[in-house]
Amino acid sequence: MTEQPQFVRACAVDDISDPGTFAVELSGTPLVIVKSDGEIFALDEFCTHEEVSLADGEIYDHTVECWLHGSCFDLRTGKPTGPPASKPLATYQVRIDGDDVLVSLPPAE
């Protein structure tokens, strides 16, 4: 039997503009919650290239782009789609419960 993921409230749906981001720390893990075309995603907050918060990044084409050096990450998979980052971000399952955004920890496989 696989362990059920624990969903924790991260923020309210309306806390995030569309497109937009919301930074939150859950159980010591800094996350960025991203809304794009009505969909909500949860990823690690910091770019894998340098310690820069992606909450200040730009959202387009299901991608978050780091404002400092332009690293791009796919919102669905966390994989880098543009340099200089070469390592993926961890992604987390998201569930919407009424007005709340719930995020599972630990990261999705």
Add this chain to the structure above:
Amino acid sequence: MSSLAGAVEAAGPTSSLHGSGSLDPDDFPVPAGREEEWRFTPLRRLRGLHGDAALDLGKVSVEVDADSDITVGKAKHGDARIGTALVSSDRVGARAFAGFGEATIVTVPPGVVAARHVGINVVGESAEHGAAGHILVEVGANASAVVVLQYAGSATLADNVEFVVGDGAQLSVVSLQDWADDAVHLSHHAALVGRDATFAHTAVSLGGSVVRIAPSVRYSGSGGNAELRGVYFADAGQHLEHRLFVDHNEPNCRSRVTYKGALQGDGAHAVWIGDVLIRVEAEGTDSYEANRNLVLTDGTRVDSVPNLEILTGEVVRAGHASTSGRLEDEHLFYLMSRGIGLKEARRLVIRGFFGELIGQIEVPELADRVMSAIEAELEKGM
């Protein structure tokens, strides 16, 4: 006329990297992470040392082991001897200076040649709370001493160590950062080197979660000689940072900076920032700084930035170098073609890489210990 005035270089800080030193924390805003002096440091892991975390709750002890001809004492804030060598260029250094309770002062009287090395042991009990510390080593004119400074245990420590080297004196310092895995340590090691004096400083950084050491040298007379050496081995998740600053503020002084490090494991991060400032008055300066990094596995990161700020053309030498790379296949092939296995060949090449610096550590048993510690680290990664 006012437009012409703008064309003339205004009087500003001489060094663009070490502009306005101060010992007042209020002169430095809380860093956000993008500042030049902080952009490589993971601020989130500093447990608030760079912010406003209290520095009087942590338990860190300082013990000195020295012969009777060397004076060891304690001093409070306001003692005229404290703060002569130190010019802090960041908030943590200034906070450590403002926050220490009692400074440890080691004095080698003029003319004394210490028969045995002086041991200064800094031991932390817990990393839970922040601590501040201050150590001053004074070496009188024409005296000579070797100081071994060892950091161990768990701590969240911001400290400053000052070295005041008298005219014609010789001081060799080995600073061993052998912390437990959870330690966070930010430290300035500031030296003021007298006329015709020699100062050697070897930083050996092996343990700790985040270790950031900033050795600096200024001169108080001409003819001073500074040798700054460093050896580090960054493991998975470890951040080891060394920020060197040599301020050539007197003529005919010499400085050599040589740092070598190896990295192994996911998230191992080494940072080396070198800065040599040769002021207008420092004619006849002879200076060179170099950093070499061996990247042993994937997933590590090296940031190596040598800087030179030269304000006079009348120098003997001013150079810098930086390399970061893997073990050379040809070196390994050469050894393996003579019947040595890959594991042993790697070990030999790495031993040779560090041997140049470790061989210069003045205390043989400490040199052996450092080499053994590096070999133990290598063994873990093989």
